Amino acid sequence: MKKWECTVCGYIHEGEEPPEKCPVCEAPQEKFIEKTETQPETSGTAGVKEAGKGDETTRWRCTVCGFIHTGSQPPEICPVCGAFVEMFEKMVEEQEESESEGAGENKRWKCTVCGYVHEGPEPPEKCPVCHVPARLFVEIDADGKTIGPLPEAVEEGEVEEQKEGKVGKEKQRRTFFGWLTDQMVSHHLHPISAHFPNGIFPVSVVFLALFLVFNLAGMETAAYYNLVVVLISLPLVIFTGYLEWQKRYRGARSAIFIIKILCALFILAGANILVFWKVLDPGVIAPDSPMKWIYLGVAGVMLACVGLAGHLGGNWFSAPETEKAIVQGNKKKKSRFFLM
The missing domain is CATH 2.20.28.10 (Rubrerythrin, domain 2)
Structure with a gap:
């Protein structure tokens, strides 16, 4: 039976062929190397292992988050915090003994x-x-x-x-409203609804830029109607996001939630400004209007907020997903968290 090692997280797979993707860090099949008795060190681990050669029972501690990896060498990337291999240190016997005493x-x-x-x-x-x-x-x-x-x-x-x-x-909630909000959370209505402004608004900014550069009247109309759709969809996105935050995450005031809330408020304010400014002054983005660049600047700030909120949600979704992957770097997946 052959052994295959994931060069990203150190997971060991036994079989004739490596898996299609690592069950711990989801690295593709090409990231696996066949493990032999004289297996050379993977790139970036030589400096870490100068303190002593490891074997299959050697324990490596991430100095950033404390994650402990067992194997002949540390993983190239910590599966918990994403720290690189250089941030791992070999656990000395005193550390292992003290840990075994308190096991x-x-x-x-x-x-x-x-x-x-x-x-x-x-x-x-x-x-x-x-x-x-x-x-x-x-x-x-x-x-x-x-x-x-x-x-x-x-x-x-x-x-x-x-x-x-x-x-x-x-x-169980006894009211219809309570039941309805529970259904919104359990069926992940927030990430579903967030796809509308996240996908439509960048297109609106592109249309707006094309109009300002090439003076294409059709692009101005398309950009404005896309902005209207974004503004209409935002109340549902913000409401379902609030429900997710309160029900699924119990209103935790960690940085990721605070930033996402601020981004949502900036996007809502910006959408109102762009839509109603155009209503009050139809020529605000005319070629000879001095205010057109301010209008485009507001759209740019909104676009940055949309990107940041999506980036944070994507990072959280791709964070370590299972108990064993997070705590031990083990093989078996158990669950997936559906995030904001």
Whole structure:
């Protein structure tokens, strides 16, 4: 049986052929190399391994987030925080002994906001995925059920019921509005609705630029009507985003949420300015109008906010997705988080 090593995260696959993609970091098949007894070091790991040669049981600690990788060499990229191989250090015997002495005290902690699972005697100071503080972690058992007291933020809100192994079942709302908002969250209406302004607004900016450069009247009309569609779609995007933030992430005030909220407010304000300015002054972007560049500048700021909000959502969606991938760099996927 051959062994294949992922050169990105260090995952080892056994079989005649490497997998189509790594189940831990999703690197493509060409990132796998056949592992032999005299396997040469992959690019970038030589400097890290100068401190001593590793074997299959060598433990490497990421100095950025504390992730521990077991293998002959550290991964090229940390599967938790994305740090490069240079940020890994070989764990000395004293560290391993102290960890083995406290192994009986190791506990499993789950972030109540994003679902990240941490192993250790205490939860991390802040979640490496969504950056919420330690107080929003709950202790869980091997089956993923909550044990011990819930954090204050969870006790005051909706408490998740965990019966018969079904984790994360929310309390049923008795009102129609409560049922409707629950359906919006469970069916991910926010990321669906966000595709409309995210896709249409860049096209509107392109049409606007074409009109200003080539004086094509049709482009001006197309740009304006696209702006109207963006403005109409924004209330639903913002409302469903607020529901996601409150229900799925319990209103966590981490940087990613604050930035996305600010971006949404800037986009809403900018869309109103562009649409109603054109209503009040139809010639605002005429070739001889001195205000046309200010109009285009407002559109540019909006475009930057749209890109930033989409970038943050995309980064979160591609963050480590499973308990084992996050905590141990293990093989098996368990779940996927659907994010804002």
